[in-house]
Amino acid sequence: MRRACRFLPVILCLILPACSPPESSSATSSNAITDRGSDTLVNLALAWAETYAKIDPSVSISVSGGGSGVGITSLIEKTTDIANASRAIKPEEVQSAKDNGVEPMEFIVARDAIGVIVNPANPINQLTLQQVSDIYSGKTSNWKDLGGEDRPIVRVSREVTSGTHVYFLESVIRLGNSKDTTIFAADTLLLPSSEGIMSEVGQNPNAIGYDGLGYITPTVKKIRLSKDPAGPFIEPTVATALDGTYPISRDLYMYTNGEPTGKVKEYLDWILGPEGQKVVSDLGFVPIS
Amino acid sequence: MRVSRTVTQRIAFALLTAIMALTVLAILAIITYIFWNGLPAISLEFLSAMPSNGMREGGIWPAIVGTVILTIGTAVIAVPIGLLAAIYLSEYASDSPFTRTIRIAIVNLSGIPSVVYGLFGLALFVLFLGFGSSILASCLTLAIMTLPVIISTAEEALRSVPQSFRVVSISMGGTRWQTIWRIVLPQALPGILTGVILGLERAAGETAPILFTGAAFFLPQLPQSIFDETMALPYHLFVISTQVPGMPVQLQYGTALVLLIFVLAMNLIATFIRSYFRRKRQW
Amino acid sequence: MVRNRKLYEAIIQFLIRVCGYSAVLFVAAIFIFLLQAGLPALVEIAPSSLLGLRWYPITTQYGLLPLLYGSFIITFGAAIFSIPFGIATAVFIAEVAPRWMREVLKPFVEILAGLPSVVLGFLGYLVLAPLIRTTLNLPTGLTALTGSILLAAMALPTIVSVAEDALDAVPKSYRDGALALGATKWQTIWRVTLPAARSGVLTAVMLGVGRAIGETMAVMMVTGNAAQIRWDGLFYPARTMTATIAAEMGEVASGDVHYRVLFLIAIILFLITFIVNLIASSMLIRAKKRAERMLS
Numbered sequence: 001m002r003r004a005c006r007f008l009p010v011i012l013c014l015i016l017p018a019c020s021p022p023e024s025s026s027a028t029s030s031n032a033i034t035d036r037g038s039d040t041l042v043n044l045a046l047a048w049a050e051t052y053a054k055i056d057p058s059v060s061i062s063v064s065g066g067g068s069g070v071g072i073t074s075l076i077e078k079t080t081d082i083a084n085a086s087r088a089i090k091p092e093e094v095q096s097a098k099d100n101g102v103e104p105m106e107f108i109v110a111r112d113a114i115g116v117i118v119n120p121a122n123p124i125n126q127l128t129l130q131q132v133s134d135i136y137s138g139k140t141s142n143w144k145d146l147g148g149e150d151r152p153i154v155r156v157s158r159e160v161t162s163g164t165h166v167y168f169l170e171s172v173i174r175l176g177n178s179k180d181t182t183i184f185a186a187d188t189l190l191l192p193s194s195e196g197i198m199s200e201v202g203q204n205p206n207a208i209g210y211d212g213l214g215y216i217t218p219t220v221k222k223i224r225l226s227k228d229p230a231g232p233f234i235e236p237t238v239a240t241a242l243d244g245t246y247p248i249s250r251d252l253y254m255y256t257n258g259e260p261t262g263k264v265k266e267y268l269d270w271i272l273g274p275e276g277q278k279v280v281s282d283l284g285f286v287p288i289s
Numbered sequence: 290m291r292v293s294r295t296v297t298q299r300i301a302f303a304l305l306t307a308i309m310a311l312t313v314l315a316i317l318a319i320i321t322y323i324f325w326n327g328l329p330a331i332s333l334e335f336l337s338a339m340p341s342n343g344m345r346e347g348g349i350w351p352a353i354v355g356t357v358i359l360t361i362g363t364a365v366i367a368v369p370i371g372l373l374a375a376i377y378l379s380e381y382a383s384d385s386p387f388t389r390t391i392r393i394a395i396v397n398l399s400g401i402p403s404v405v406y407g408l409f410g411l412a413l414f415v416l417f418l419g420f421g422s423s424i425l426a427s428c429l430t431l432a433i434m435t436l437p438v439i440i441s442t443a444e445e446a447l448r449s450v451p452q453s454f455r456v457v458s459i460s461m462g463g464t465r466w467q468t469i470w471r472i473v474l475p476q477a478l479p480g481i482l483t484g485v486i487l488g489l490e491r492a493a494g495e496t497a498p499i500l501f502t503g504a505a506f507f508l509p510q511l512p513q514s515i516f517d518e519t520m521a522l523p524y525h526l527f528v529i530s531t532q533v534p535g536m537p538v539q540l541q542y543g544t545a546l547v548l549l550i551f552v553l554a555m556n557l558i559a560t561f562i563r564s565y566f567r568r569k570r571q572w
Numbered sequence: 573m574v575r576n577r578k579l580y581e582a583i584i585q586f587l588i589r590v591c592g593y594s595a596v597l598f599v600a601a602i603f604i605f606l607l608q609a610g611l612p613a614l615v616e617i618a619p620s621s622l623l624g625l626r627w628y629p630i631t632t633q634y635g636l637l638p639l640l641y642g643s644f645i646i647t648f649g650a651a652i653f654s655i656p657f658g659i660a661t662a663v664f665i666a667e668v669a670p671r672w673m674r675e676v677l678k679p680f681v682e683i684l685a686g687l688p689s690v691v692l693g694f695l696g697y698l699v700l701a702p703l704i705r706t707t708l709n710l711p712t713g714l715t716a717l718t719g720s721i722l723l724a725a726m727a728l729p730t731i732v733s734v735a736e737d738a739l740d741a742v743p744k745s746y747r748d749g750a751l752a753l754g755a756t757k758w759q760t761i762w763r764v765t766l767p768a769a770r771s772g773v774l775t776a777v778m779l780g781v782g783r784a785i786g787e788t789m790a791v792m793m794v795t796g797n798a799a800q801i802r803w804d805g806l807f808y809p810a811r812t813m814t815a816t817i818a819a820e821m822g823e824v825a826s827g828d829v830h831y832r833v834l835f836l837i838a839i840i841l842f843l844i845t846f847i848v849n850l851i852a853s854s855m856l857i858r859a860k861k862r863a864e865r866m867l868s
Contacts (some may be wrong), residue, residue: 046506064507194821294758308656376588442734445741
């Protein structure tokens with residue numbers, strides 16, 4: 001009997017984990033909205049949530065970042081009501097969603113211009129898209145090759161989970177050519193946040209970086225860009241993004257599972273309406289139309 | 290030329306003192322820097338209000354509450370298990386291959402990276418057991434992470450109690466558990482407390498384990514149950530120092546300072562208890 | 573009354589046993605979960621791809637070598653700084669410092685332990701990285717070295733605290749005996765106390781280095797996260813396995829290839845720490861047996 005008792009603890013250790021709680025409620029209870037995803041959108045999403053809370057205090061909206069990839073994954077796994085993304089959902093992701101019983105519905109909620117930035121002490125003021133592509137793919141490694149000082153180029157970027165990163169890869173490094181397989185140079189710094197990018201570019205004269213307009217601080221210098229080597233070289237601003245003269249601007253998205261209903265629908269309608277769009281321009285992003 | 294023992298000693302001691310001084314200076318520099326930059330941000334409002342205006346204003350109350358909840362939750366789970374495990378190892382276990390396996394397991398647990406704990410917590414507590422991204426999942430993950438520190442230091446503390454104490458107790462008719470509970474444990478308490486506090490400090494300051502098991506960027510209200518997500522100071526600091534543009538640097542330092550004070554307070558209590566009991570040590 | 577006590581004792585002993593076994597259970601559980609989630613990656617991805625030199629999941633390039641290299645070089649750098657500093661500090665606190673100073677220094681070092689990695693990472697990229705860039709004249713200050721320094725700072729208090737406790741646990745009689753035989757204080761420390769505390773000091777170093785290998789947030793913020801291999805990699809950006817998992821984990825859907833590879837990385841991390849700890853454990857056991865033989 002004593003002998004057998006010795007094994008009881010072991011058995012218990014194996015049984016205990018099998019007990020699990022009642023299924024915890026999924027993302028939606030009627031008055032709570034979860035909003036997850038793009039770090040580019042996160043501050044905008046937060047501002048929307050806060051402003052909306054004053055209009056409809058019965059709704060509580062929780063906001064999280066992590067990257068466009070995080071948001072879309074959460075949508076697929078049904079752990080969020082709204083997914084924020086700074087890039088369009090990929091066909092593979094749509095397929096995964098459908099496999100999981102989720103129908104992603106896309107809403108363009110704002111626009112954003114991507115600014116290329118350098119240290120204020122850098123004498124360079126303008127570049128063509130091809131030059132930026134060559135820098136980031138590793139072909140150009142010294143500022144003097146572009147007419148600047150004799151300094152090594154330190155490439156700074158967002159992480160691979162960032163929609164901004166993916167957008168930059170497709171539209172700038174690959175210049176929109178979907179057959180191109182060029183990728184970032186191996187020594188590109190992949191910083192987890194916009195703040196890190198501003199900090200590095202702001203105090204390192206060797207650095208070049210990129211980020212959404214809403215995140216660029218006065219501590220860095222924006223480069224004027226042009227598709228064509230002959231010019232004109234355009235400064236990234238809300239105006240040039242709106243009228244399309246600035247070559248790299250993009251849509252920002254929110255995705256829901258199917259047609260939104262109830263409080264989520266009211267929230268999205270408000271975001272797409274004049275009040276929501278006012279918040280967009282207050283934050284330095286570009287309102288839709 | 291043989292160097293005299295006295296000279297060797299002087300050199301050795303000078304080197305040790307220099308290293309110690311360097312370490313102390315570095316620690317002082319870091320703390321002073323945080324205090325200097327963060328103190329102006331601290332006010333009653335900062336500590337007790339909810340964040341507003343995209344976290345750029347208002348306070349960090351929900352993050353403070355979150356960290357307190359997570360720390361207590363971790364302690365509630367990890368301390369009993371860890372202490373009992375340490376008692377097992379120090380008082381009951383014989384030197385068998387199985388006991389050696391347990392020791393190896395503990396040392397291994399302490400070496401596992403915090404992000405792997407986060408992955409495990411995600412896979413087991415959030416997904417498999419269905420707790421979802423919640424305080425419960427985070428506390429369980431943090432508890433397993435804290436376990437090895439508690440067990441190692443508690444066992445070391447229990448072992449350092451001389452065998453004579455146990456022998457005398459048993460010879461006077463005490464049972465094994467009575468001996469442990471009334472004699473050995475109280476004597477080993479200072480060392481055990483060190484381990485518990487070191488472990489909990491780390492749990493309070495860790496970000497990776499809670500990243501995918503329960504931390505949230507922004508919640509409009511305090512968590513209502515253990516199945517809710519929560520804000521937490523370390524994650525909050527990470528978020529405001531990396532994600533929020535135009536975040537006043539002072540508030541970042543302020544948040545860092547609050548976390549630091551939280552931890553310093555735990556330290557102070559532990560130190561006081563430990564020095565008090567060291568004086569009363571009976572061997 | 574006697575029967576109640578016996579039952580009580582039995583229950584307590586049962587609980588104690590369960591908890592004693594719990595560590596093994598957790599390690600096994602973690603390993604099993606990791607295996608179950610990560611091993612399929614070995615099937616889904618060609619080994620030649622895994623041994624590639626580029627890590628870029630977006631184009632399904634899953635070369636693990638640069639990540640292994642990054643973790644290795646940063647941990648190595650951290651160990652170089654923290655082990656000598658840590659042991660020296662522990663010796664100072666336990667043996668050289670007068671009583672009053674000890675009571676001040678111990679909690680002081682523990683303050684460093686309390687500094688969350690996020691805080692150090694934050695100070696790292698604001699203050700340390702620019703400093704390293706300008707003093708060492710590097711292209712950027714976000715390097716493996718910066719990460720190593722921060723990691724050393726984080727491992728230090730663990731090493732100091734546990735080593736100091738180990739030194740303190742050496743019975744006074746050992747020191748008294750040595751001094752009585754005419755040894756100087758330093759000779760006593762170097763030849764008697766330290767060797768006697770050897771197993772505890774080793775445990776301290778292991779716990780400390782273990783902390784360093786597993787650190788995520790601080791390295792993510794200061795090492796630049798560039799997956800590359802260079803012979804002088806300490807002075808250039810690097811990407812650790814831990815930062816890779818933390819940065820990319822949120823975006824992977826459970827079950828897809830990227831998810832599995834991240835778990836594969838976790839398995840590798842687990843195995844590395846397992847092997848290191850296994851070696852250290854066996855050293856400890858052998859040292860203990862030797863000590864017992866000497867005393868008997």
